[in-house]
Structures are given as C-alpha cells and as structure tokens.
Amino acid sequence: MATISLKVNEKSHVVDVEARTLLVELLREHLRLTGTHVGCDTSQCGACTVWVDGKSVKSCAMLAVEADGAAVTTIEGLSGNGKLHPMQTAFHTCHGLQCGFCTPGMVMRATELIQRNPNPTEDEVRHGLEGNLCRCTGYHNIVKAVLTAAETVRGGAQ
Amino acid sequence: MSDQGLGASVARKEDRRFLLGKGRYTDDVTLPNQSYAVFVRSPHANAAIRSIDARQALAAPGVLAVLTGEDAAADDLGGIPCGWTITSKDGSKMVAPPHPALVKGKARHTGDPVAMVIAETRAQAKDAAQLVEVDYDPQPAVAHLNAAVANGAPQVWDEAPGNVCFDWHLGDAAATDAEFAKAERVVAIDLTNNRVAPNAIEPRAANGYYDDVEDRYTLYTTSQNPHLTRLLLAAYTLKVPEQKLRVVAPDVGGGFGSKIFHYAEELLVLWASKKVGHPVKWTSDRSEAFLSDAHGRDHVTHAELALTADGKFRALSVRTLANMGAYLSTFAPAIPTYLHATLLSGPYVIPAIYAEVKAIFTHTVPVDAVRGAGRPEATYLLERLVDKAARELGIDRVEIRRKNLIQPDQFPYQTPVALQYDVGDYPATLDMALQAIDYGKFAERKAESEQRGKLRGFGISTYIEACGIAPSALVGALGAGAGLYEAATVRVHPTGSVTVFTGSHSHGQGHETTFAQLVNERLGIPIENIEIVHGDTDRIPFGMGTYGSRSAAVGGSAIYKAVDKIVDKGKKIAAHLLEANVADVEFEDGKYRVAGTDREKTFGEVAFTAYVPHNYPIDTVEPGLEDSAFYDPKNFTFPGGCHLVEVEVDPETGVVEVVDVAIADDVGVIINPMIVDGQAHGGLAHGIGQALLEECVYDTEGQLLSGSFMSYTMPRAADLPSFKVGNHVTACTHNPTGIKGVGEVGAIGVPPAVINAVLDALAPLGVTHLDMPATPEKVWRAIQAAQGGAA
Ligand code: FES
Ligand code: FES
Numbered sequence: 001m002a003t004i005s006l007k008v009n010e011k012s013h014v015v016d017v018e019a020r021t022l023l024v025e026l027l028r029e030h031l032r033l034t035g036t037h038v039g040c041d042t043s044q045c046g047a048c049t050v051w052v053d054g055k056s057v058k059s060c061a062m063l064a065v066e067a068d069g070a071a072v073t074t075i076e077g078l079s080g081n082g083k084l085h086p087m088q089t090a091f092h093t094c095h096g097l098q099c100g101f102c103t104p105g106m107v108m109r110a111t112e113l114i115q116r117n118p119n120p121t122e123d124e125v126r127h128g129l130e131g132n133l134c135r136c137t138g139y140h141n142i143v144k145a146v147l148t149a150a151e152t153v154r155g156g157a158q
Numbered sequence: 159m160s161d162q163g164l165g166a167s168v169a170r171k172e173d174r175r176f177l178l179g180k181g182r183y184t185d186d187v188t189l190p191n192q193s194y195a196v197f198v199r200s201p202h203a204n205a206a207i208r209s210i211d212a213r214q215a216l217a218a219p220g221v222l223a224v225l226t227g228e229d230a231a232a233d234d235l236g237g238i239p240c241g242w243t244i245t246s247k248d249g250s251k252m253v254a255p256p257h258p259a260l261v262k263g264k265a266r267h268t269g270d271p272v273a274m275v276i277a278e279t280r281a282q283a284k285d286a287a288q289l290v291e292v293d294y295d296p297q298p299a300v301a302h303l304n305a306a307v308a309n310g311a312p313q314v315w316d317e318a319p320g321n322v323c324f325d326w327h328l329g330d331a332a333a334t335d336a337e338f339a340k341a342e343r344v345v346a347i348d349l350t351n352n353r354v355a356p357n358a359i360e361p362r363a364a365n366g367y368y369d370d371v372e373d374r375y376t377l378y379t380t381s382q383n384p385h386l387t388r389l390l391l392a393a394y395t396l397k398v399p400e401q402k403l404r405v406v407a408p409d410v411g412g413g414f415g416s417k418i419f420h421y422a423e424e425l426l427v428l429w430a431s432k433k434v435g436h437p438v439k440w441t442s443d444r445s446e447a448f449l450s451d452a453h454g455r456d457h458v459t460h461a462e463l464a465l466t467a468d469g470k471f472r473a474l475s476v477r478t479l480a481n482m483g484a485y486l487s488t489f490a491p492a493i494p495t496y497l498h499a500t501l502l503s504g505p506y507v508i509p510a511i512y513a514e515v516k517a518i519f520t521h522t523v524p525v526d527a528v529r530g531a532g533r534p535e536a537t538y539l540l541e542r543l544v545d546k547a548a549r550e551l552g553i554d555r556v557e558i559r560r561k562n563l564i565q566p567d568q569f570p571y572q573t574p575v576a577l578q579y580d581v582g583d584y585p586a587t588l589d590m591a592l593q594a595i596d597y598g599k600f601a602e603r604k605a606e607s608e609q610r611g612k613l614r615g616f617g618i619s620t621y622i623e624a625c626g627i628a629p630s631a632l633v634g635a636l637g638a639g640a641g642l643y644e645a646a647t648v649r650v651h652p653t654g655s656v657t658v659f660t661g662s663h664s665h666g667q668g669h670e671t672t673f674a675q676l677v678n679e680r681l682g683i684p685i686e687n688i689e690i691v692h693g694d695t696d697r698i699p700f701g702m703g704t705y706g707s708r709s710a711a712v713g714g715s716a717i718y719k720a721v722d723k724i725v726d727k728g729k730k731i732a733a734h735l736l737e738a739n740v741a742d743v744e745f746e747d748g749k750y751r752v753a754g755t756d757r758e759k760t761f762g763e764v765a766f767t768a769y770v771p772h773n774y775p776i777d778t779v780e781p782g783l784e785d786s787a788f789y790d791p792k793n794f795t796f797p798g799g800c801h802l803v804e805v806e807v808d809p810e811t812g813v814v815e816v817v818d819v820a821i822a823d824d825v826g827v828i829i830n831p832m833i834v835d836g837q838a839h840g841g842l843a844h845g846i847g848q849a850l851l852e853e854c855v856y857d858t859e860g861q862l863l864s865g866s867f868m869s870y871t872m873p874r875a876a877d878l879p880s881f882k883v884g885n886h887v888t889a890c891t892h893n894p895t896g897i898k899g900v901g902e903v904g905a906i907g908v909p910p911a912v913i914n915a916v917l918d919a920l921a922p923l924g925v926t927h928l929d930m931p932a933t934p935e936k937v938w939r940a941i942q943a944a945q946g947g948a949a
Contacts, residue, residue, distance in 0.1 A: 018281070029280075034186035035179020037411070039359040040444035044867035047359055075179035088177040092169050095836045099666030100176025101183065101360040101411025126875040133867070135359050135412050136666045138843030138904070139875040141836055 009077025046132030049105035075104035096145035098136035163679035167832035200265030203299035203860020220282035227262030240486035252324035259422035266484035269449025301856035314519035334512035337473030341464035353456035360411020366427030383703020410665035415527035454528025456481035483524035497532030503573035541910030590822035617915025626711030626795035646716035652769035654762035661701015662713030682748025707899030719787035799823035812938030826898030841904020849912035
C-alpha cells in the first residue's frame, strides 16, 4: 500500500492504493467517478482518457502511484457546475454520441486536441482521434462535432 | 405539424447525462457489501476436465467462494436454452446439445467457463482465479467449417455426427434445377463470410443481488432485452418465478446483437449472490469478451446464378455452411436460415431460388446475431455474384442491376424464398446514390488517382433487408420459442405530462428522444414533458427488446396504439365536457373539437378532468388516463437502397483506402433525420470494418489468435471518410407509423460494395477474387499471385 495525494477536478485527495492499482481504478472505484470508462485491457480504446496535468492520458495505462502529486481532470470536471464545455455542446448538437460509452474519453481527447491545434483539418481530427474507438457513430458526427467546437472556441477567443 | 414531431432533427434528450459523465452503466452500479466474480476459463478448445482443485484459491485473501459446474449441477441450475428450433430437410429436429452455465467434465471452446471465483475485491478475485488448479486433458479440436465437415474430424458432440446441427433448405429445388438446365449463362462463386466479434465498446457486465428478506433477486445487466432475460431466467435457468426477479438494463454501451442473448454470467451472479450473501458483480475484460460474447457471420458458401445471355436473372442456387460454435446461443439457428436464406432474392426478380444451409458445430465461441445477422451474409454473396456475372457477361455493373430490380409497380412482391415485400422504390435509390457520388465523373477520378500511382475502384451494392421483426405467428411456425410483438404503456399525468413505459431498450438508438417525438406528433405535448422509461422489468409491464431494427417500427407502433386508446378515451371525456356526441368530436393538434365548430377542449383540460372527475361521464368512463398496447407486426419491414464506394489501392503495399461512400436508403418514415443518419453512419463503419479490417482468426487447434484490440483490427476515425447519406422514403404499408428501420442497413449494404470496389481497382492487374477482410497483406498477395500467373 502507498499513500498518494493528488487533485482530481480541483479537489484534493489523499488515498491509500496498492502499488498495482491503475489510475482508472482509483478514479472509478475509490473516488466513484464513474464517468471515466474502461473498454479494453490493452490501452487501445481510449474510453478511459483523462487529463493528467493538462495532457490527455489513458488512465488504464498509468498506475495510480504515478499520479502522486498530479492534477487530474476527468469528464466530470471538464466544465463544472453542470454546464457544458463547447466540446460537449458540439457533441450534443452534432449528434456525436449514441450509446455514450466512448464519449467521455472522446470529449477529453478532442478537447485537448483543439487546445493544441485550434484550427484542425478533418484529416488532423481523424488522426488525432486514432487512440479512441467508437462502435456507434462511425466517427462521422464526432469529427463534425470536433470541427464545430474548434470553430466555436476560435470564435469566442476573438 | 409540430417542430418536435416526425421529421424534426431535435437534439437528443439523453445526451446530457452522457456528456457530463453521469451515465449509469452496469459496471457503475456498486451495491452495499459488493463482492466481485472472476471466471476461470478453459485455455483449451477441447479438453476433458479431470479435476478442479480450489483449495489454494479458497485460502487466498478475501475469497468468499469458488464455484464449479458440480455446484451448479447440485443446485439444479438450468442450462442456457436455445430459443429457436430448426427442422432439417428430412423432418428431424436440429441437434440441441446441453449448454451448462459452468461446464462439467468437458470444455468445448477456449473461454468456456470452468469455475467462478468470488472475492471481496476484484483484484482479490483475479489473484485467486490464478490459484484454481484445473487438470485438463486436451484433445484434438476443430475450429473451421471445412475442417469440421471433413471425414474423421474431431467431433464436438457425440449426438451430432459429422458435427451437423441441422441440414435445412428453402425454396423450390425442382424449379431451380429446371432453370439451370436451360440457362444460357451460369456464373458461380465460392465465398467465405468472415467471422467477426461484436465489440460494443462497453464490455458485458452483470451484478446480481439476492435479497433474503424479500426473497427476491435483482440483476443489473448489459442487456438489449431485460424482459427476455427475465423470462429465460424464470423459465429455464434460475427457475425462480418472474415476480421474484427484477432485471435492470440501465445505460448500455452499445449492443450490436451481442447483448440480446441470455448469457451464463447473468444467471451465475444471481445464483452466487444467494450462496455468498453478497451482491456479486462481474465485468468482462475485453480479451474475455472475445472469448465469451457470441461472434457473428462465419459462413462458407458456393452459389450459382443462371442468367439469360443478355443478363436477366433466372435462378439462384446457394449452398452454405454456417458455423454455430460449440453451443447454440439464443437465436443462433435462426440467423443463417430465416434471416439469411429468405433474403436471397435481394431487390431483384429471380424466378427460382433454392438454398441449402448446413449448420456446423466447432470448438469455438458460439455464433449468433451481430448487426445485420444473416442479412449481411445474403447481401454479400448476392452482390458479389451479380458483379461477377456482369464481368463475365460483359454488362455494365450498374445496368445489370437496373435491369433486374423489382419495379415500384410490382409490389407487393412475393419472392420465391417466403418473403412478401410490401413496398419500395429501388430504381429511385439507385439513381439517388449514383448522383450523390457523381458516377458520371468516375473515369476522371480514376485517371487522377492513377497519376498518383493509385488504382481507383468503384463498387456498388443494391440491397434489401428484412427487419421490424416479426409477426409472432409466423416466427412461431418457423421455430421461434417466443413472440416478437412489442409492448408500451402510456401514462398521461393529471397536469398533462406523459410517461411512456416501453419494452424496447435504447443502447445508443436515442429512444428517449425519438419515442417522445412520436408522442409529440400525436398529442402535441412538448418532448420536454414526455419521459421515456425503458430497461427495468419492475417498471415496465413487458417487452421483447431491441434487435433486428425493430424498435421504431414495432416498439413505436405499440406506442402509437396505446396513444390511440388514450385519444379515444379522451374523446368520450371531451364529448361530455362539450355536450356533444362522441362521434362528432375530432382530435387534432392537441385539441378535441366538435366537428365543424370552434368548440374545443385542450388535451391538457381533458387529462386533468380524467383525474379530477367532478363533471365526468362516470357511469360509462373510468377515471384516469393511461393505457397499454401490445403491437404484433403483420409482416417484416423491408428497407432497401443502394450503397456506393470508391477506393484507392496502393499496388505496392496492398493498402486500401476508402475515399468515398455515398448511400441512398429507403428506411420508411423518418422520425428524426439526424438520428437516422447517425444510425447509417455507424452501420457503414461496421460494414467497412468487416470488409477491410475485422476478423476472428482461429488456428487449427481452436485458439483465438485475434483475441484483443491489439490483434483484432477495429475501424478507427482515420480509416474512414465522411459519408454521404441520402434517403428516399416509401412508407411501410402495414404498420401505423410507416417506419421500416435503419439500425442495420449500413452493415448489410456496404461490405459487398467495398469488396466490389477493391476488385474493380485490381481488375487491370488480373485479380478476380478476394475474401473479406481485404487486408493489405491479402490484397498484396492477390496482386502477386495474379501478376505471377500472368508472367
Ligand atoms: S480502457 Fe481501453 S485504452 Fe484504457
Ligand atoms: S457512442 Fe457508443 S461507442 Fe461511441
């Protein structure tokens, strides 16, 4: 057992975890933040994507102890107080989600993507999302949502 | 018409919780004193189990129990039943071997569950599962169809000699033979339809809880049809009456067929919960999903088409071997028979058809419905064969189809393989798709690709499918063990808001929005005031669930019928309030009006009066405003259309890029165009995945080589283009909504269009055949073989 302290969605936590506990297990099982999902066991699907110190990370591929001292943001903390981030709004208006299972990971990854590249092409969005699987949407409307959100955010920044 | 009714692309009501990370999926449910189950699964495809030693596992920290097939048998747990019985050509019933929830004495596929370890934490259960010692005696296994029917093949079941489950046929053999005997041209093809894994991104999970105070069981499960699961638990497996069972399918992260079936784990967590006195939760790993979710497809087919010299179809003859896996999953026998052979006429006039289907046991995971289920297999073989015929006869591939399409004035059209199509306009969708892809300029695009060293190909598929399943009496006559109606209850509250309880289940389809739109269309109530409840057997009277693109067509029709009853009752109340004859009262735009006058009452006033019946026809009308309906469809619905694909192949590497996809579908009346398009997109990705990337590969010993997302290639965003989706509507003639269904069209229509496009691209190199998936390696090898042969 190790004691780690970290911030999750702006809130400080001190938790005891086993050395083998994954970050996603810490989030889902210890902190009951079940918005972060698990879709595979080989770090391939991206359903578990969160931000660690502002960078998107597959939380199934990181040990909880590695997050000691870090600031983690999950889908629950992306925007806060029940409001939608422009990326979440764009997923809603563009029908970028169906079953919703890949959605938290997609939204976290996509939001980081447009932060790094505020004006991506369709091709850049498609390649940028390569670490995230969706079985429902065929990606068509996810790509549309990401382009729409990028446009909204650019517009807002002007 | 309201701006939220039929035809309105309103954004989904259910999105908010998913976008905020507040969805409630099965694995998110953790109950007080929760314990966790992990399964010990057979690493061998065929092995006798000599002994199981659980002593070390039982002594491990946190372990509550280790349960085996012996324990299940001692408690008289039922085996997993198969819900469909096929009768062979010779009149005998199919072989339906036992399917124990935990095997006893013998494992028949890799992944067969041998023991169940329950512990206080998931990690403890995982650790302890490693400590269960199973003494296996591995024996020769068989995984592939052609090997399984060969002489001397290992036998999966003693009671199924030659591994044959059933040997079935459909159509008129004599008429078909006669056509072939006088045929001017005959074209033949040999094909496989690759085995695929469903891979909903949410893995299956089940959380079972036995309440010993109430003597009642609750199951949270990733199901597309909680009532069906409850029915099978009650009648066959747990053997506890329905009122003592609650099955909840909360938010479910995609199904694609794989979550229809009643699986062993659902039964076992309930049973184990009673034994250990804790709720028991099991959540599948992805690699476990590959070994325990039912797979799809896996056919080997020989087909022949008889034609006139100028390309008119005269007859079709098909011989298919269909892999069932080691056990019969819930709907398995229906897939290669009544959902496959009945579709072999496609959208064409083919005067005679004869199909033989042999279902074969192998030492593999059971095979059942995956998105499309039988219909993709039929469409694939027919559309490949039609393309081949066009090439051999020297007829344009579009023209040979146009020439043989059923014309709009030929409906209702009776096919030679049992189905009667009610309505459609196949030339219209063909033209619409050709226009969308700008077919006239294909040659220019091909030349442009060539300049970049790429081979461009154009692929076409004109298809129909049968969905909105299905008339109960018909499926009963064909061997189904259940009815296939749908149920709905519509409850109008005193202040005029509405709750709908539906037996359909939404796991991505968006029913919370589209069903509310249906009610809005009829009653004029804003969708914000309409709640759709699904997925809980304690709240919903009954239901048959969601599969076979049936929810809008069948579940939606049940809602319409229940609304009809509400409207009718409201008329009586309104007539009383308006002092008019019931026959004179009309209902339109949310208002009851005395015909030809401006005397009216709003629906809200009538609803309120129903619950506050002071001035009320109390002698003839009961208070309250709630009604239920069961809708049993009169026929299948028949969506159809045309799917076009353009690919570029790199002849150096064999890499295929899908550069354009344009489709035109007729899915009947559309509730929400945005959602319908989304369903088409998802199906297209699924179908392109099958055509180019996906395959469950077994080795000859029955080991699954593609058992994780590392080795099983799922379509990703960069593998696909954006899609051009068009719709041409002809309304279904036999249900009250006119809806046909859209969930599967992409997966059904597009795979042959992709492969036809690849073969078109490779035609100049002399490649004439490919099997799915057309991976770079396979394409490259085909090019080498063709070039080598030419040299
Ligand atoms: S759960 Fe699949 S990548 Fe993390
Ligand atoms: S919305 Fe279902 S997996 Fe993406």
